[in-house]
Amino acid sequence: MSAVDDARGVLERVFAPDAVKVFAMFAGIWLLFYWFGNQLGYTDPFILALVRRVTFLSAVYALAVLALNIQWGYAGLFNIGVAGFMAVGAYGTAMLSGSPGGSPPGLGLPLPLGVLGGVLAATVIGLVAALPALRLKADYLAIVTVAISEIIRITFNSPAFANVTGGASGFDNLPTNPVRTLLLTEPGSIISDPTPLGQPIFSLATEYGIQRLTVVNTVYTVGTLVVLLGVYLLLERIGRSPFGRVLKAIREDEVATRSLGKDTQNFKVRAFGLGCGLMGLAGILWYAMGPRASIVPVNFRPELTFYIFIALIIGGSGSNTGSILGGALFASLLFEAPPRIAAIIGDRFDVAADPANLVEALAPVVEGDLMPLAGFLLNNIDTLRFIGMGVLLILLVQRRPEGLLGARKETASAVSLADDTRPGTAPERPTAAADGGGDGDE
Amino acid sequence: MSERSDGPADANLPDDVDAPDTEDLEPEADDSAVEEAAKRVPRGVPLKVEGLRKEFGGITAVDGATFSVEEASLTGLIGPNGAGKSTTFNCITGVHEPTAGTVQFRGEDITGERPHAIANRGLVRTFQIARELDEMTVLENLMLAPGHQRGESITRSVLPGLRGDVVRQESELREDAWETLEFFEIDHLAGEYAGNLSGGQRKLLELARALMTDPEMMLLDEAFAGVNPTLEEKLLDRIHDLREQEDLTFLLVEHDMDLIMENCEHVIVMHQGRVLDEGTPEEIKANEDVVEAYLGGEV
Numbered sequence: 001m002s003a004v005d006d007a008r009g010v011l012e013r014v015f016a017p018d019a020v021k022v023f024a025m026f027a028g029i030w031l032l033f034y035w036f037g038n039q040l041g042y043t044d045p046f047i048l049a050l051v052r053r054v055t056f057l058s059a060v061y062a063l064a065v066l067a068l069n070i071q072w073g074y075a076g077l078f079n080i081g082v083a084g085f086m087a088v089g090a091y092g093t094a095m096l097s098g099s100p101g102g103s104p105p106g107l108g109l110p111l112p113l114g115v116l117g118g119v120l121a122a123t124v125i126g127l128v129a130a131l132p133a134l135r136l137k138a139d140y141l142a143i144v145t146v147a148i149s150e151i152i153r154i155t156f157n158s159p160a161f162a163n164v165t166g167g168a169s170g171f172d173n174l175p176t177n178p179v180r181t182l183l184l185t186e187p188g189s190i191i192s193d194p195t196p197l198g199q200p201i202f203s204l205a206t207e208y209g210i211q212r213l214t215v216v217n218t219v220y221t222v223g224t225l226v227v228l229l230g231v232y233l234l235l236e237r238i239g240r241s242p243f244g245r246v247l248k249a250i251r252e253d254e255v256a257t258r259s260l261g262k263d264t265q266n267f268k269v270r271a272f273g274l275g276c277g278l279m280g281l282a283g284i285l286w287y288a289m290g291p292r293a294s295i296v297p298v299n300f301r302p303e304l305t306f307y308i309f310i311a312l313i314i315g316g317s318g319s320n321t322g323s324i325l326g327g328a329l330f331a332s333l334l335f336e337a338p339p340r341i342a343a344i345i346g347d348r349f350d351v352a353a354d355p356a357n358l359v360e361a362l363a364p365v366v367e368g369d370l371m372p373l374a375g376f377l378l379n380n381i382d383t384l385r386f387i388g389m390g391v392l393l394i395l396l397v398q399r400r401p402e403g404l405l406g407a408r409k410e411t412a413s414a415v416s417l418a419d420d421t422r423p424g425t426a427p428e429r430p431t432a433a434a435d436g437g438g439d440g441d442e
Numbered sequence: 443m444s445e446r447s448d449g450p451a452d453a454n455l456p457d458d459v460d461a462p463d464t465e466d467l468e469p470e471a472d473d474s475a476v477e478e479a480a481k482r483v484p485r486g487v488p489l490k491v492e493g494l495r496k497e498f499g500g501i502t503a504v505d506g507a508t509f510s511v512e513e514a515s516l517t518g519l520i521g522p523n524g525a526g527k528s529t530t531f532n533c534i535t536g537v538h539e540p541t542a543g544t545v546q547f548r549g550e551d552i553t554g555e556r557p558h559a560i561a562n563r564g565l566v567r568t569f570q571i572a573r574e575l576d577e578m579t580v581l582e583n584l585m586l587a588p589g590h591q592r593g594e595s596i597t598r599s600v601l602p603g604l605r606g607d608v609v610r611q612e613s614e615l616r617e618d619a620w621e622t623l624e625f626f627e628i629d630h631l632a633g634e635y636a637g638n639l640s641g642g643q644r645k646l647l648e649l650a651r652a653l654m655t656d657p658e659m660m661l662l663d664e665a666f667a668g669v670n671p672t673l674e675e676k677l678l679d680r681i682h683d684l685r686e687q688e689d690l691t692f693l694l695v696e697h698d699m700d701l702i703m704e705n706c707e708h709v710i711v712m713h714q715g716r717v718l719d720e721g722t723p724e725e726i727k728a729n730e731d732v733v734e735a736y737l738g739g740e741v
Binding site for chain 1: 477478535537554557558559562565566568569573574575576577578579581582584585587592593594595596599600605608609612613616617620621629632633651652655705
């Protein structure tokens, strides 16, 4: 018994730092998908592509969840228009940085300007939506944001603006993937000569039989992870500051916060704008370029918003680390894993039965023939995972509404608020001072 | 208590030189405090309410209330249920916009200003039901309160060159917060989540938090409701201390007539939305209308 407790204590200590938690989770996801690839008989380059794919989806989900966390987790702002703000970011960047000769034509601005423009556009649209709605009660903000998000999608979808937005077929004229620009002399052609930077990378990849496209996508995915880390550190800093403290106070009790002289309206607007800008960034990295680049209005349906909410609830609303865990677990285990598992089962057990509907699947069960049911379930795994998500959400809300890490209460302060920071508790003071000073640049 | 030792002058002094604040706050008998305050020369009238009126639909909750509160005084606002005390409070602090009438603070018209703006002028309130921020620790609750913190700007909190400033101000605030906690004798609870405090401790915390905004005047809405006698004594002592030492002005809304009569040097009685009488506790006690209002006209 005590041995178990000891082991548990050791494990808890090892997993206490957030970096360890996140790294352990990614390592777990990678191992799992490596195993999937192995079971499906993939070659190593294919397994790399599979792992890369899962990692990318995890990273962009995590990014969007982080953005939602600053609004919902910190300030309690119920934004159900996440997809709309992601669309504004992606379309904005594409319109600014798409080539002027393409169709629909872009402005041909350099990509960094395009990205900045997309983020700003999402921020501005967020503020325009929020300013009137934030004056009202929380429910109205929810209604306004979901409406705005649909207005945005339907506008992009509308044939009336098709010459600017591409209408229902989407904005085809995407900006050049920055990784291609970095690694290839002719970014438009994957077989063109590599740049001096691309040379060693491509030749190393060739040794392992990895295709150029996989290399480009892998580098892009690593870049996305770097951006994710940057956004995480940014939000952690904001969370541990007087600004984050006021947001937390607003979530707890807005009237009390106001009575202490805080212009809560102003704080909410700024938090909302920041969150919308980051959603725009997530939309850009996800849809405007990179391995999943495709700007079509159907990408930005309200489902996307709900996926991101589910991911935030899984991870624990209010915790930045939890947001990353939730986003990555949602994308990998709930989204990418079920089809692989179905494929493995299909391979192993040779489920050939293919009933057309549930009745044909269930009827033979009475006669003891489970194959039609198994075949039906496997064929409909894409649909069934939504049932799975629903069940998971209900279980979470009932059993663990605080999610994985939401129960952890982080103090919002730029300095330590531990007991040993009391002035006059002499021996500890130098430590406290160093702790406070180390964070800043004094 | 809100003086901050800023500037590099004391940087090379050892940390502990100024540390122990041995000067004990001597507990004074309530009566002598009242007498002393009564002798004091009035120095001004920070709060003036004139013809205040508030209607909710067809109901008139406050009907032309006029009164003023003297500087560094402990003024009580009493009245039976439904007299309009809380509505008056809410009109003063910006929670409600008055239908008519004016509220002046330090000679400036603050009628209809938003609650945070009024709080930033130094007119801070507490609530009848203590509104703690449950998921924040006691110390965090206190750190929230001071106005215009540098780190309330996103860019300052984030940019490496500017964050040092934020951190410096935070450690100053932390010192103030500890000092305030010690003053209210709840320093042992610093790391506790506000949600875990008892009712009385919450009241102390609420007062401490309001004090951290560095106010000039405090409006206390039933600060003593549901507080045990020992803690009530403690709260009152702190209020008297603050009034004496910091010249803070207090306006208390209270149900407990005895408490007001024993502690306040000026009492305002409201009845049916109007000011029925005001004066010293003795004058109020002598007024038969007041007695009648309280006992519902049965006497």
